[in-house]
Amino acid sequence: MWVDRALRASEGIEWHRFSCGSCWDPELLAREEALWTEIGTAWGESIRSAFNREWGKLIEARTGGVGGPQAPEIVFLADVSAGLVEITQMPLYLKGRYLKFDRSLPQTRWPCRRCQGRGCADCGGTGKTYPTSVEELLGAPALARSGAAATKFHGMGREDIDARM
Template sequence: SKVCILCKNLFFNIKKIILNIIYKIQFYEFNTFCVGIKIPSDIIKIEDEIRTKYEITSGDSLKSFFNKILCRIISKRTGKKVDFYNPDLKIIYDMKNDKIVIEPSSIYVYGRYIKNKRGIRQTREYCDYCRGSGCSECNYTGYSKEPSIEGYILPVFKEKFNAEDSILHASGREDIDVITINTGRPFVVEVRRPLKRNVELKQIEDEINKKANGDILVKNLQFVNRNVMKKIKVLSKYEEKTYLLKVKFERPVTKQTLDFIVSQLTNRVISQRTPTRVLYRRKDMVRYKMVYSVEYKQIDKNIVEFTIKCQGGLYVKELAHGDNNRTNPSIASLANMNVEVLSLDVISISPELEKKLNLS
Protein backbone atom coordinates (compact mmCIF):
# COMPACT_ATOMS: atom_id res chain seq x y z
CA SER A 1 0.00 0.00 0.00
CA LYS A 2 1.12 3.51 -0.72
CA VAL A 3 1.72 6.04 2.01
CA CYS A 4 1.30 9.70 1.22
CA ILE A 5 4.65 11.45 1.80
CA LEU A 6 2.96 14.56 3.13
CA CYS A 7 0.34 13.48 5.64
CA LYS A 8 1.40 9.84 6.14
CA ASN A 9 -2.22 8.90 5.43
CA LEU A 10 -3.41 11.04 8.30
CA PHE A 11 -6.78 11.51 6.66
CA PHE A 12 -7.44 7.77 6.57
CA ASN A 13 -7.04 7.82 10.33
CA ILE A 14 -9.28 10.75 10.98
CA LYS A 15 -12.26 8.66 12.02
CA LYS A 16 -10.22 6.86 14.64
CA ILE A 17 -8.67 10.11 15.89
CA ILE A 18 -12.08 11.72 16.28
CA LEU A 19 -13.48 8.71 18.11
CA ASN A 20 -10.55 8.83 20.51
CA ILE A 21 -11.04 12.54 21.08
CA ILE A 22 -14.77 12.13 21.69
CA TYR A 23 -14.00 9.34 24.15
CA LYS A 24 -11.44 11.42 26.05
CA ILE A 25 -13.40 14.65 26.30
CA GLN A 26 -16.52 12.97 27.68
CA PHE A 27 -14.92 13.14 31.15
CA TYR A 28 -14.80 16.94 31.06
CA GLU A 29 -17.52 19.51 31.50
CA PHE A 30 -17.01 22.24 28.90
CA ASN A 31 -18.84 24.67 26.66
CA THR A 32 -16.06 25.72 24.31
CA PHE A 33 -12.99 24.06 22.88
CA CYS A 34 -10.21 24.48 20.40
CA VAL A 35 -7.99 22.04 18.57
CA GLY A 36 -4.25 22.25 18.23
CA ILE A 37 -2.23 20.00 15.99
CA LYS A 38 1.41 19.19 16.42
CA ILE A 39 2.88 18.33 13.07
CA PRO A 40 6.43 16.97 12.87
CA SER A 41 8.89 19.48 11.45
CA ASP A 42 9.97 17.18 8.61
CA ILE A 43 6.40 17.14 7.28
CA ILE A 44 6.16 20.92 7.46
CA LYS A 45 9.44 21.03 5.54
CA ILE A 46 8.14 18.70 2.81
CA GLU A 47 4.97 20.76 2.57
CA ASP A 48 7.01 23.94 2.17
CA GLU A 49 9.13 22.31 -0.50
CA ILE A 50 6.07 21.20 -2.46
CA ARG A 51 4.54 24.67 -2.19
CA THR A 52 7.75 26.28 -3.39
CA LYS A 53 8.29 23.79 -6.20
CA TYR A 54 4.79 24.16 -7.63
CA GLU A 55 4.51 27.85 -6.70
CA ILE A 56 1.41 27.26 -4.58
CA THR A 57 0.46 30.44 -2.76
CA SER A 58 -3.17 29.82 -1.86
CA GLY A 59 -5.07 27.13 0.01
CA ASP A 60 -4.89 25.84 3.56
CA SER A 61 -1.80 24.26 4.98
CA LEU A 62 -2.08 20.64 6.03
CA LYS A 63 -2.20 21.78 9.62
CA SER A 64 -4.97 24.32 9.28
CA PHE A 65 -6.99 22.06 6.98
CA PHE A 66 -6.81 19.18 9.44
CA ASN A 67 -7.59 21.57 12.27
CA LYS A 68 -10.70 22.88 10.52
CA ILE A 69 -11.99 19.38 9.87
CA LEU A 70 -11.48 18.30 13.47
CA CYS A 71 -13.14 21.43 14.84
CA ARG A 72 -16.13 21.04 12.56
CA ILE A 73 -16.73 17.37 13.30
CA ILE A 74 -16.17 17.62 17.07
CA SER A 75 -18.45 20.62 17.24
CA LYS A 76 -21.13 18.76 15.31
CA ARG A 77 -20.83 15.65 17.47
CA THR A 78 -20.81 17.42 20.83
CA GLY A 79 -22.80 20.58 20.17
CA LYS A 80 -19.96 22.60 21.76
CA LYS A 81 -18.58 25.81 20.29
CA VAL A 82 -15.10 26.43 18.93
CA ASP A 83 -13.25 29.24 20.71
CA PHE A 84 -9.59 29.84 19.93
CA TYR A 85 -9.12 32.72 22.38
CA ASN A 86 -10.48 31.43 25.65
CA PRO A 87 -11.53 27.79 25.29
CA ASP A 88 -12.59 25.63 28.24
CA LEU A 89 -10.79 22.71 26.65
CA LYS A 90 -7.71 22.51 24.47
CA ILE A 91 -7.60 19.34 22.43
CA ILE A 92 -4.12 18.67 21.13
CA TYR A 93 -3.37 16.03 18.55
CA ASP A 94 0.27 15.04 18.37
CA MET A 95 0.65 13.57 14.89
CA LYS A 96 4.12 12.13 15.33
CA ASN A 97 3.19 10.04 18.36
CA ASP A 98 -0.47 9.65 17.37
CA LYS A 99 -1.39 10.96 20.80
CA ILE A 100 -4.30 13.04 22.07
CA VAL A 101 -3.80 15.39 25.00
CA ILE A 102 -6.69 17.20 26.68
CA GLU A 103 -5.89 20.42 28.51
CA PRO A 104 -8.77 21.92 30.47
CA SER A 105 -8.12 25.60 31.14
CA SER A 106 -7.89 26.79 34.74
CA ILE A 107 -10.92 28.31 36.40
CA TYR A 108 -10.51 31.50 38.42
CA VAL A 109 -12.81 32.42 41.29
CA TYR A 110 -12.65 35.79 43.02
CA GLY A 111 -13.79 36.39 46.57
CA ARG A 112 -12.89 37.87 49.93
CA TYR A 113 -12.11 36.08 53.16
CA ILE A 114 -12.62 37.30 56.67
CA LYS A 115 -10.44 35.92 59.44
CA ASN A 116 -12.10 36.28 62.83
CA LYS A 117 -9.71 34.25 64.92
CA ARG A 118 -6.01 34.60 65.67
CA GLY A 119 -3.75 31.57 65.37
CA ILE A 120 -4.64 30.71 61.78
CA ARG A 121 -1.89 31.03 59.20
CA GLN A 122 -2.60 31.84 55.57
CA THR A 123 -0.49 29.11 53.99
CA ARG A 124 -0.93 25.39 54.54
CA GLU A 125 2.10 23.69 56.03
CA TYR A 126 3.21 20.27 54.87
CA CYS A 127 2.64 17.37 57.25
CA ASP A 128 5.61 16.99 59.63
CA TYR A 129 5.64 13.22 59.24
CA CYS A 130 5.48 12.74 55.49
CA ARG A 131 6.54 16.20 54.18
CA GLY A 132 3.69 16.27 51.69
CA SER A 133 3.59 12.77 50.28
CA GLY A 134 0.62 11.73 52.44
CA CYS A 135 0.49 9.42 55.45
CA SER A 136 -1.97 8.22 58.08
CA GLU A 137 -1.06 11.16 60.36
CA CYS A 138 -2.47 13.65 57.85
CA ASN A 139 -5.28 11.47 56.44
CA TYR A 140 -3.20 11.22 53.26
CA THR A 141 -3.65 14.92 52.47
CA GLY A 142 0.08 15.70 52.80
CA TYR A 143 -0.78 18.78 54.85
CA SER A 144 -0.54 19.59 58.54
CA LYS A 145 -3.78 19.57 60.54
CA GLU A 146 -3.01 23.07 61.87
CA PRO A 147 -5.81 25.37 60.73
CA SER A 148 -4.98 27.67 57.81
CA ILE A 149 -6.84 29.86 55.33
CA GLU A 150 -5.65 27.64 52.48
CA GLY A 151 -6.62 24.55 54.43
CA TYR A 152 -10.20 25.77 54.83
CA ILE A 153 -10.64 27.06 51.30
CA LEU A 154 -8.65 25.01 48.81
CA PRO A 155 -9.82 21.42 49.42
CA VAL A 156 -13.45 22.47 48.87
CA PHE A 157 -12.60 24.01 45.49
CA LYS A 158 -10.54 21.00 44.50
CA GLU A 159 -13.34 18.62 45.37
CA LYS A 160 -16.27 20.55 43.88
CA PHE A 161 -14.51 21.15 40.57
CA ASN A 162 -13.01 17.66 40.63
CA ALA A 163 -9.68 19.32 39.92
CA GLU A 164 -6.08 18.24 40.04
CA ASP A 165 -5.11 21.16 42.27
CA SER A 166 -6.26 24.54 43.56
CA ILE A 167 -4.08 27.52 44.42
CA LEU A 168 -4.76 30.60 46.55
CA HIS A 169 -3.63 33.98 45.19
CA ALA A 170 -4.40 36.51 47.93
CA SER A 171 -4.01 40.25 47.94
CA GLY A 172 -1.23 40.25 50.54
CA ARG A 173 -1.08 38.18 53.70
CA GLU A 174 -1.62 38.60 57.41
CA ASP A 175 0.52 37.11 60.15
CA ILE A 176 -0.78 34.14 62.09
CA ASP A 177 -1.67 36.40 65.06
CA VAL A 178 -3.45 39.07 62.98
CA ILE A 179 -7.17 39.05 62.15
CA THR A 180 -8.72 40.46 58.97
CA ILE A 181 -12.25 41.75 59.48
CA ASN A 182 -14.93 44.00 57.89
CA THR A 183 -14.04 44.10 54.17
CA GLY A 184 -11.96 40.95 54.40
CA ARG A 185 -9.06 40.18 52.09
CA PRO A 186 -9.49 39.83 48.32
CA PHE A 187 -8.26 36.62 46.73
CA VAL A 188 -8.50 34.54 43.59
CA VAL A 189 -8.53 30.75 43.69
CA GLU A 190 -7.02 29.14 40.62
CA VAL A 191 -8.56 25.74 39.97
CA ARG A 192 -6.19 23.63 37.88
CA ARG A 193 -7.30 20.91 35.45
CA PRO A 194 -10.95 20.80 36.52
CA LEU A 195 -13.18 18.00 35.27
CA LYS A 196 -16.24 20.00 36.30
CA ARG A 197 -16.95 23.64 35.45
CA ASN A 198 -20.64 24.15 36.11
CA VAL A 199 -20.38 24.49 39.87
CA GLU A 200 -22.61 26.53 42.17
CA LEU A 201 -20.25 28.91 43.97
CA LYS A 202 -22.84 29.43 46.69
CA GLN A 203 -22.43 25.76 47.60
CA ILE A 204 -18.67 26.20 47.91
CA GLU A 205 -19.16 29.29 50.03
CA ASP A 206 -21.61 27.52 52.33
CA GLU A 207 -19.42 24.46 52.72
CA ILE A 208 -16.27 26.45 53.57
CA ASN A 209 -18.13 28.65 56.03
CA LYS A 210 -19.81 25.70 57.70
CA LYS A 211 -16.52 23.85 58.07
CA ALA A 212 -14.70 26.92 59.42
CA ASN A 213 -17.44 27.47 61.99
CA GLY A 214 -16.97 31.26 62.11
CA ASP A 215 -13.16 31.21 62.40
CA ILE A 216 -12.96 32.31 58.79
CA LEU A 217 -15.67 33.33 56.34
CA VAL A 218 -15.60 33.59 52.56
CA LYS A 219 -17.96 35.85 50.64
CA ASN A 220 -18.70 37.37 47.27
CA LEU A 221 -17.42 34.38 45.26
CA GLN A 222 -17.62 34.92 41.50
CA PHE A 223 -16.06 33.56 38.33
CA VAL A 224 -13.42 35.86 36.85
CA ASN A 225 -10.75 35.64 34.18
CA ARG A 226 -7.03 35.14 34.61
CA ASN A 227 -6.30 38.88 34.41
CA VAL A 228 -8.07 39.51 37.70
CA MET A 229 -5.63 37.17 39.43
CA LYS A 230 -2.66 39.04 37.96
CA LYS A 231 -4.19 42.41 38.84
CA ILE A 232 -4.89 41.71 42.50
CA LYS A 233 -1.28 40.60 42.94
CA VAL A 234 0.05 43.85 41.50
CA LEU A 235 -2.57 46.03 43.18
CA SER A 236 -1.88 44.51 46.61
CA LYS A 237 1.43 46.40 46.62
CA TYR A 238 -0.29 49.76 46.15
CA GLU A 239 -3.84 49.46 47.40
CA GLU A 240 -4.86 51.14 50.60
CA LYS A 241 -5.13 49.10 53.78
CA THR A 242 -6.43 50.16 57.19
CA TYR A 243 -5.18 48.64 60.42
CA LEU A 244 -6.19 48.78 64.04
CA LEU A 245 -2.97 48.59 66.04
CA LYS A 246 -2.94 48.27 69.82
CA VAL A 247 0.40 49.03 71.46
CA LYS A 248 1.92 49.31 74.90
CA PHE A 249 4.42 52.13 75.45
CA GLU A 250 7.32 51.53 77.81
CA ARG A 251 6.24 54.52 79.90
CA PRO A 252 3.02 56.55 80.19
CA VAL A 253 2.53 58.57 77.04
CA THR A 254 1.17 62.13 76.83
CA LYS A 255 -1.36 63.59 74.44
CA GLN A 256 1.37 65.91 73.09
CA THR A 257 3.55 62.93 72.20
CA LEU A 258 0.63 61.14 70.54
CA ASP A 259 -0.30 64.27 68.57
CA PHE A 260 3.34 64.59 67.53
CA ILE A 261 3.37 60.96 66.32
CA VAL A 262 0.20 61.57 64.29
CA SER A 263 1.56 64.75 62.72
CA GLN A 264 4.86 63.07 61.82
CA LEU A 265 3.28 59.96 60.31
CA THR A 266 0.47 61.59 58.32
CA ASN A 267 1.19 61.47 54.56
CA ARG A 268 4.69 60.27 55.36
CA VAL A 269 6.94 57.98 53.34
CA ILE A 270 8.29 55.26 55.61
CA SER A 271 11.65 53.73 54.85
CA GLN A 272 11.50 50.09 55.75
CA ARG A 273 14.27 47.54 55.53
CA THR A 274 13.00 43.97 55.29
CA PRO A 275 11.87 43.07 58.83
CA THR A 276 14.26 40.86 60.77
CA ARG A 277 11.50 38.31 61.34
CA VAL A 278 10.88 37.72 57.61
CA LEU A 279 14.52 37.91 56.45
CA TYR A 280 14.60 34.13 56.07
CA ARG A 281 12.09 34.30 53.22
CA ARG A 282 12.37 37.81 51.79
CA LYS A 283 15.28 39.64 50.19
CA ASP A 284 17.03 42.16 52.45
CA MET A 285 16.23 45.53 50.90
CA VAL A 286 14.73 48.92 51.68
CA ARG A 287 11.10 49.54 50.65
CA TYR A 288 9.37 52.90 50.70
CA LYS A 289 5.73 52.83 51.72
CA MET A 290 3.21 55.58 52.46
CA VAL A 291 1.29 56.15 55.65
CA TYR A 292 -1.76 58.22 54.69
CA SER A 293 -3.42 58.91 58.00
CA VAL A 294 -3.25 58.02 61.68
CA GLU A 295 -5.82 58.37 64.43
CA TYR A 296 -5.47 57.29 68.03
CA LYS A 297 -7.51 56.40 71.06
CA GLN A 298 -5.77 56.25 74.42
CA ILE A 299 -6.97 53.21 76.38
CA ASP A 300 -4.71 53.59 79.39
CA LYS A 301 -1.69 55.68 80.46
CA ASN A 302 0.62 53.61 78.28
CA ILE A 303 -1.83 51.68 76.08
CA VAL A 304 -2.99 53.23 72.81
CA GLU A 305 -5.04 52.07 69.85
CA PHE A 306 -3.99 53.53 66.49
CA THR A 307 -6.05 53.41 63.32
CA ILE A 308 -3.54 53.53 60.48
CA LYS A 309 -4.39 53.93 56.82
CA CYS A 310 -1.40 53.03 54.66
CA GLN A 311 -0.14 51.61 51.42
CA GLY A 312 -0.25 47.84 50.92
CA GLY A 313 3.00 46.08 51.77
CA LEU A 314 3.92 48.23 54.77
CA TYR A 315 4.86 46.07 57.75
CA VAL A 316 2.76 47.64 60.49
CA LYS A 317 4.25 45.82 63.49
CA GLU A 318 7.62 47.27 62.49
CA LEU A 319 6.06 50.71 62.06
CA ALA A 320 5.16 50.38 65.74
CA HIS A 321 8.36 49.08 67.34
CA GLY A 322 10.87 50.21 64.70
CA ASP A 323 12.70 46.88 64.31
CA ASN A 324 16.02 48.31 65.61
CA ASN A 325 15.69 51.36 63.35
CA ARG A 326 15.29 49.24 60.24
CA THR A 327 11.88 50.97 59.92
CA ASN A 328 12.09 54.74 59.99
CA PRO A 329 10.36 56.71 61.33
CA SER A 330 8.41 54.50 63.72
CA ILE A 331 6.03 55.08 66.60
CA ALA A 332 8.84 54.01 68.94
CA SER A 333 11.42 56.37 67.43
CA LEU A 334 8.98 59.30 67.47
CA ALA A 335 7.99 58.62 71.09
CA ASN A 336 11.61 57.96 71.96
CA MET A 337 10.78 54.81 73.91
CA ASN A 338 10.17 51.12 73.38
CA VAL A 339 6.80 50.07 72.03
CA GLU A 340 5.28 46.61 72.22
CA VAL A 341 2.57 45.41 69.82
CA LEU A 342 -0.40 44.00 71.72
CA SER A 343 -2.63 43.23 68.75
CA LEU A 344 -3.08 44.00 65.09
CA ASP A 345 -6.31 43.81 63.09
CA VAL A 346 -6.69 44.49 59.38
CA ILE A 347 -9.95 46.41 59.25
CA SER A 348 -10.12 47.33 55.56
CA ILE A 349 -8.44 46.22 52.34
CA SER A 350 -9.15 48.02 49.06
CA PRO A 351 -12.89 48.54 49.59
CA GLU A 352 -13.17 49.85 46.01
CA LEU A 353 -11.41 46.90 44.39
CA GLU A 354 -14.53 45.27 42.92
CA LYS A 355 -15.51 48.55 41.29
CA LYS A 356 -12.00 49.00 39.86
CA LEU A 357 -11.98 45.49 38.43
CA ASN A 358 -15.58 45.69 37.15
CA LEU A 359 -16.70 42.88 39.43
CA SER A 360 -19.96 42.64 41.31
Protein backbone atom coordinates in the same frame (compact mmCIF):
# COMPACT_ATOMS: atom_id res chain seq x y z
CA MET B 1 -12.39 8.97 13.22
CA TRP B 2 -10.49 11.89 14.82
CA VAL B 3 -13.67 13.23 16.42
CA ASP B 4 -14.42 9.82 17.93
CA ARG B 5 -10.89 9.65 19.34
CA ALA B 6 -11.24 13.13 20.85
CA LEU B 7 -14.58 12.30 22.44
CA ARG B 8 -13.27 9.00 23.83
CA ALA B 9 -10.24 10.81 25.31
CA SER B 10 -12.50 13.37 27.00
CA GLU B 11 -15.09 10.93 28.38
CA GLY B 12 -16.06 11.80 31.94
CA ILE B 13 -14.77 15.37 31.64
CA GLU B 14 -17.22 18.26 31.64
CA TRP B 15 -16.31 20.92 29.06
CA HIS B 16 -17.93 23.38 26.67
CA ARG B 17 -15.11 25.52 25.21
CA PHE B 18 -12.28 23.72 23.45
CA SER B 19 -9.31 24.19 21.16
CA CYS B 20 -7.72 21.84 18.63
CA GLY B 21 -4.11 21.37 17.64
CA SER B 22 -2.07 18.78 15.79
CA CYS B 23 1.46 17.43 15.48
CA TRP B 24 2.67 16.47 12.02
CA ASP B 25 5.75 14.82 10.62
CA PRO B 26 8.20 17.70 9.98
CA GLU B 27 9.23 16.05 6.70
CA LEU B 28 5.65 16.21 5.43
CA LEU B 29 5.35 19.90 6.34
CA ALA B 30 8.68 20.61 4.62
CA ARG B 31 7.45 18.87 1.44
CA GLU B 32 4.28 20.97 1.61
CA GLU B 33 6.34 24.18 1.73
CA ALA B 34 8.59 22.93 -1.09
CA LEU B 35 5.50 22.32 -3.22
CA TRP B 36 4.28 25.88 -2.60
CA THR B 37 7.69 27.21 -3.63
CA GLU B 38 7.76 24.99 -6.71
CA ILE B 39 4.37 26.12 -8.00
CA GLY B 40 5.08 29.71 -6.99
CA THR B 41 2.08 30.48 -4.83
CA ALA B 42 1.90 32.72 -1.81
CA TRP B 43 -1.70 31.66 -1.12
CA GLY B 44 -1.64 28.27 0.47
CA GLU B 45 -3.20 27.02 3.68
CA SER B 46 -1.12 24.61 5.69
CA ILE B 47 -2.49 21.10 6.05
CA ARG B 48 -2.06 21.58 9.80
CA SER B 49 -4.26 24.71 9.86
CA ALA B 50 -6.91 23.14 7.62
CA PHE B 51 -6.97 19.95 9.71
CA ASN B 52 -7.29 21.86 13.01
CA ARG B 53 -10.09 24.08 11.66
CA GLU B 54 -12.12 21.25 10.13
CA TRP B 55 -11.58 18.96 13.12
CA GLY B 56 -12.83 21.74 15.39
CA LYS B 57 -15.95 22.21 13.24
CA LEU B 58 -16.73 18.50 13.44
CA ILE B 59 -16.31 18.45 17.23
CA GLU B 60 -18.60 21.52 17.46
CA ALA B 61 -21.23 19.77 15.34
CA ARG B 62 -21.13 16.56 17.41
CA THR B 63 -21.01 18.13 20.88
CA GLY B 64 -22.50 21.62 20.67
CA GLY B 65 -19.24 22.89 22.18
CA VAL B 66 -17.56 26.13 21.17
CA GLY B 67 -14.18 25.84 19.46
CA GLY B 68 -11.55 28.54 19.44
CA PRO B 69 -8.37 29.73 21.12
CA GLN B 70 -10.07 32.01 23.68
CA ALA B 71 -10.15 30.42 27.16
CA PRO B 72 -10.63 26.76 26.24
CA GLU B 73 -11.54 24.38 29.05
CA ILE B 74 -9.90 21.50 27.21
CA VAL B 75 -7.32 21.27 24.41
CA PHE B 76 -7.31 18.36 21.96
CA LEU B 77 -3.95 17.53 20.38
CA ALA B 78 -3.86 15.06 17.49
CA ASP B 79 -0.59 13.24 16.85
CA VAL B 80 -1.30 12.53 13.20
CA SER B 81 1.68 10.21 12.66
CA ALA B 82 0.83 8.02 15.66
CA GLY B 83 -2.96 8.26 15.24
CA LEU B 84 -3.42 9.39 18.85
CA VAL B 85 -5.37 12.19 20.55
CA GLU B 86 -4.12 13.71 23.80
CA ILE B 87 -6.10 16.11 25.94
CA THR B 88 -5.01 18.87 28.27
CA GLN B 89 -7.48 20.20 30.80
CA MET B 90 -7.03 23.87 31.47
CA PRO B 91 -6.98 25.15 35.06
CA LEU B 92 -10.09 26.34 36.86
CA TYR B 93 -9.66 29.84 38.27
CA LEU B 94 -11.79 30.92 41.22
CA LYS B 95 -11.69 34.48 42.51
CA GLY B 96 -13.34 35.77 45.63
CA ARG B 97 -13.18 37.90 48.75
CA TYR B 98 -13.60 37.10 52.40
CA LEU B 99 -13.45 38.86 55.75
CA LYS B 100 -11.22 37.35 58.40
CA PHE B 101 -12.13 38.37 61.95
CA ASP B 102 -9.89 35.95 63.85
CA ARG B 103 -6.22 36.81 64.12
CA SER B 104 -5.31 33.25 65.16
CA LEU B 105 -6.38 31.86 61.76
CA PRO B 106 -3.56 32.17 59.21
CA GLN B 107 -4.38 33.13 55.64
CA THR B 108 -2.11 30.49 54.11
CA ARG B 109 -0.91 27.09 55.30
CA TRP B 110 2.16 27.36 57.55
CA PRO B 111 4.43 24.30 57.33
CA CYS B 112 6.25 23.44 60.55
CA ARG B 113 9.62 25.20 60.59
CA ARG B 114 11.37 22.26 62.20
CA CYS B 115 10.29 19.46 59.85
CA GLN B 116 9.36 21.55 56.76
CA GLY B 117 5.89 19.95 56.62
CA ARG B 118 6.93 16.28 56.92
CA GLY B 119 5.67 15.82 60.50
CA CYS B 120 7.60 15.78 63.76
CA ALA B 121 7.12 15.90 67.55
CA ASP B 122 6.96 19.72 67.55
CA CYS B 123 3.92 19.81 65.26
CA GLY B 124 2.32 16.62 66.53
CA GLY B 125 2.97 14.86 63.23
CA THR B 126 0.74 17.24 61.23
CA GLY B 127 3.54 19.07 59.46
CA LYS B 128 1.73 22.35 60.22
CA THR B 129 2.41 25.18 62.65
CA TYR B 130 -1.32 26.00 62.96
CA PRO B 131 -4.25 23.54 62.80
CA THR B 132 -5.94 25.11 59.77
CA SER B 133 -5.89 28.16 57.49
CA VAL B 134 -8.15 30.12 55.16
CA GLU B 135 -6.34 28.38 52.29
CA GLU B 136 -7.34 24.95 53.62
CA LEU B 137 -10.88 25.99 54.56
CA LEU B 138 -11.56 27.29 51.04
CA GLY B 139 -9.41 24.82 49.12
CA ALA B 140 -10.87 21.57 50.46
CA PRO B 141 -14.47 22.21 49.29
CA ALA B 142 -13.26 23.59 45.94
CA LEU B 143 -11.15 20.48 45.43
CA ALA B 144 -14.03 18.17 46.33
CA ARG B 145 -16.56 19.95 44.09
CA SER B 146 -14.30 20.34 41.05
CA GLY B 147 -12.68 16.91 41.15
CA ALA B 148 -9.33 18.61 40.62
CA ALA B 149 -6.01 17.04 41.59
CA ALA B 150 -4.73 20.03 43.58
CA THR B 151 -5.41 23.64 44.53
CA LYS B 152 -3.23 26.71 44.61
CA PHE B 153 -4.21 29.62 46.86
CA HIS B 154 -2.84 33.12 46.44
CA GLY B 155 -3.27 35.09 49.65
CA MET B 156 -3.22 38.78 48.90
CA GLY B 157 -2.43 41.43 51.46
CA ARG B 158 -0.84 41.18 54.90
CA GLU B 159 -3.28 39.52 57.24
CA ASP B 160 -1.36 36.49 58.49
CA ILE B 161 -0.76 35.75 62.14
CA ASP B 162 2.49 37.68 62.22
CA ALA B 163 0.81 40.89 60.93
CA ARG B 164 -1.17 43.37 63.03
CA MET B 165 -4.90 43.72 62.33
